[in-house]
Amino acid sequence: MTEGIAKNLFPSSGIISERRLTKSVERACQAFDEKNLRFTKLRREVFEEIAATHNSVGAYDVLARLAEKGTRLAPISVYRAIDALLEVGVIHRLESKNAYFACRRLDHTPGSRPIVLSCEKCNAVAEVESEGIFETIDRVSKGASFEPRVRFVEVLGTCRNCASKKD
C-alpha cells in the first residue's frame, strides 16, 4: 500500500462531503437494485446518517439524528432498515462497539473480506484488504477441526489524526 492511500483512509475531517455522500447513496441504491431489493425512503435515510461520517455510529445515534430532523421512528424500524443495509453489504457492523459504518470499498473485489481499522479515540473507521490473514485463520481453524465464520477482522488502535494531537 502506498503512503497516499494510507493518508486518505483517515481524512482529518470526520465529515463526508456532500458530493461523496451523494455518490455513496447512488452506489447503495445500485447495490439494492442488483439484489432486487427496494432502497426504501427509510433505508435511504438510515444509510445517509451512517454514511455521513467516517466514524462508526450506533443505532440509537441514528434514531436521535433522524428525530432531530423531524423523523420520529420506533427503534425496531431503524433496526429493520439496518438489517437490510447489512444484508446488501452497504454497511458493516463493528462487533466490538455494536455500531455501524458505511462500506467505503463498494468497488473492491466481490467476496473479499476487509480488515477494519477502528480508532478508539475518535471512532474513525477505515477498511483495508489482505486475504492472507483470512487464509491463516481458515487454515489454523481447520487444523483445530473448527469451522470459522469470519467476515472481517477488527483492529483497534489510534488513527493518524489522533496520534498527531497532543493531549
Ligand SMILES: [Zn+2]
Ligand atoms: Zn466494506
Ligand SMILES: [Zn+2]
Ligand atoms: Zn482517531
